[in-house]
Amino acid sequence: MRVTTQGIDVNVLSQAEVVHALAEAPGNHVAFVGAGVSKEAGVPLAGEISQDIREKFLSTSPVPDPDAWARQYLKWDDLRVRYRTCVERYGSAEDRVTYFRQLLSGKRPAFAHHALAMLMADGVLYGTALTTNFDKLLEHAFTEQGFKECQAIRAAEEIEFWNQEQDRNYVFKLHGDYDTHNILNTRMETYSINEYFVEPSRSLFRGRGLLIIGSAGNEDSVVDFIKRIVVSDDRRVLSRGVRWGVYVGEHMPPGISDEASAELVRDAVQDGAVNRQMVELLADANDRFRDRRPCSVFPVWGTGNFFLRLIDALDRPWLKRTAQLFLDHEMRLRSTFSAQGLSEAAIERHLSRLRQARRINGSVSGVEQPPKVAVTAVSPADGVEVRLVYGDISSSAMMTAPEFSGRIRAVVSPEDTSVSAGGGVAYTLLSRAGPRFVLNELAKFAPVGHGTSVATSAGDLPVHYIFHAAALKIEEPRGDYLVDHDSIRATVNDVLAKADALGVAVIWVPLLGAGVGPVPPEHSFEAIMDAIFGASPARRPRVIMVVVYEEDILNRYDAAKVLRSRLPHDAVKVTAGS
Structure with a gap:
């Protein structure tokens, strides 16, 4: 499809056409990645x-x-x-x-880096990539995955090592990186890309195509470098053409037509998403070489999303399974909810609530405070102890108290039936446990029944198990929540049964349905108590701690009142507040 933008006629492909071209010619396209890829990892542009x-x-x-x-x-x-x-x-x-x-400092590879590393390692994209980025996030993605090594080629003396080992991947760092003291355009030598990269790059592109993503091509050095490659008289160079990804938004609108996508690309290019000289170069090359060196632009709704769509289009189960473990948090949630049939409207409404929950959690800062026991209740029938504790349920101080040493311990993560660990306490526990470790286990269970739970190991948390408690269900069509006294009680009953089977002696339980869910904290506490004291003694851990972040959420005297309605008055002790 041809559109006119900035007064230039340019060829626009749909994202589906680009995915098809890459999938049908594995190993025959070289990725050129710019700053937009690292932006997804939080690196500033x-x-x-x-x-x-x-x-x-x-x-x-x-x-x-x-x-x-x-x-x-x-x-x-x-x-x-x-x-x-x-x-x-x-x-x-x-x-x-x-x-x-x-x-x-502290930046980790985004899914886009992990996906590119997987696609290169598995031969979908050519095993050498090019980048103008000064970070090492792509190399770190290879290291974290551990499937193949990736060697950075940053200087003339490193070129001789390129492609000497076929089981290794490579990345041409066209502007070096922060360890080479020649960060992008900071010295005269880097006003243009060094000559020692040009001929190897021409060799790299013989019989192959170029996929440019995450780059606007604004730097003079990039303009000059790409021009020297694209206009080469060698008919074999870029015989599969150039496909330049243009960022047009964060999420692809459902059901968007090719014509509407092309309009988004036209408008983005008009607004400067791609350097005008680059647009002219692509248009001239496309007219000059036509089918011998086709040059086009195409829409990108986030680099990670584009690479995920490519992975989904491939008949490579290993890639699909591995990709799920490295998805960025919100990408994973969208993928999980979509796979379980939730509508876009329901997904977006739920995600907006989870974002709010994460913002609230993220606003809590400062030194970790020791947990404070506010209420203690001991069942006279069997000696089972229930405590109301104020503090952070995910804190090491909460889980490593000396009195529990040597006992089997577990923590409850409040979940929906997708066991998505999307926000609030669940997200915090997932982050501290080690997301990939826990998510790999959760993927075997999802979705789970409403009012049930699943047990996984606890990763880096100082306990033995995490019980993922699905007291909440997301309903169509608007993403409303189904959670009430009965579902909370049923979920806790299921948790207690699994705790009994696993020999758990100490368990930490947050309020369920009272975070992103609509259940008032006191009502959640009542349902949890009904489950605990309605269970058979054999199914109860010896110590059950209900953890609430602060007393403003659930007052200790209100909690004591609930307990005294179920136990003798003298079995419940309240600690005076400080």
Whole structure:
């Protein structure tokens, strides 16, 4: 399909056409990835880095007219050189290395990096990729997966090692990385990509195609490099053409037509999603070489989403199974809920609530506080002890108290029937347990029955088991929640039965249905108590702790009242609040 954008006629493919082309010619397309890929891992884009450097300068040396100063000193109005100028002005090579190391501190590969590593390792994409990114996230993805090694080629002396070992993958770091002291456009040599990359790249593209994703192509060095490859007179170079991904949004609208997708691409390119020189180059090459070197643009709704769609289109079960373990959190949730038949409207409503729950959890900061026992109740019939505890159920202080040493311990994770560990307490427990470890086990169970639970090992948590308690069910068509006294009681009963079977002596239980769910905290507590004291003594752990984050959620005296309605008055003791 041809569209006109920026006054240029350009060929637009649908995402389905690109996925088909890549799937039908495994190993015959080379990935070129830009900053948009690492953006999905939280690495700032060039514009954001420029803004940060500008603010750092102005915070230490205020000027009367910041905009005039930035225009002159940082070339702020010239998008082609703004980033380069900002980074150069920042300081010495050592200062720049320190800055970028701090910028990348704590960053982990996004699913896009993991997917690219898997696609390269499995031969779907060619085993060498190109990148202008200064981070090491793609290399780290290979390391985390452990299937193949990936060697970075960053300098002339490293070129000789390229493709010497066929069981290894490679990445050409066209602008080096933060350890080479030549971070993008910070020295004269990097105003253009070094010559030693050009001929190997031409060799790389003989009989193959180029997949560009996550790049706007704004840097002069990228324009020059790609131009030298695309206009090569060697008929074998890029014989499978160029496909340039254009970011058009976060999520693909359901049922979107090819025509509507092409309009999104046209508008994005018009707004500068791809450098005008690159658009002209693609259009000229497509007209000049036609079927011999077809050049096109196509829509991308997130790099990770694009790679996942490619993996789903392949008949490679190993890739599909592995990909699920490395999905970014929200991608995993969408995939889980969609696979279980939830509508887009229900999924989006549920996800918005989970995001809110994660924001609330993330706003709690500071030093970990020791748990505080507010109410203690001991059943005179069998000596089973129930405690109401204020604190973070996922904290190490909660689970490693010396009094429980040597006992089999478990923690309950509040779940929906998808066992998605999507938000609130469930998400926190998953994060601290080690997501891939636990998710690999959960994948064997989902979905589960409403009012039931499943037991997994606890990963990095200092307990033996996690009981994933599905007291909540997401209902169609709007994503409303089905959770009430009966479903909470049934779920806790199921948890207690599994605890008994596994010999669990100590268990931590959060309020169920009272996080993203609509159940008032006191009502959730009542349902949990009904389950505990309605169960046979043999099915109860010796110590059951109901954990509430803070007393504003459930007052200790209200909880004691609930307990005294089920036990003798003197069996319940309340600790005075501090």
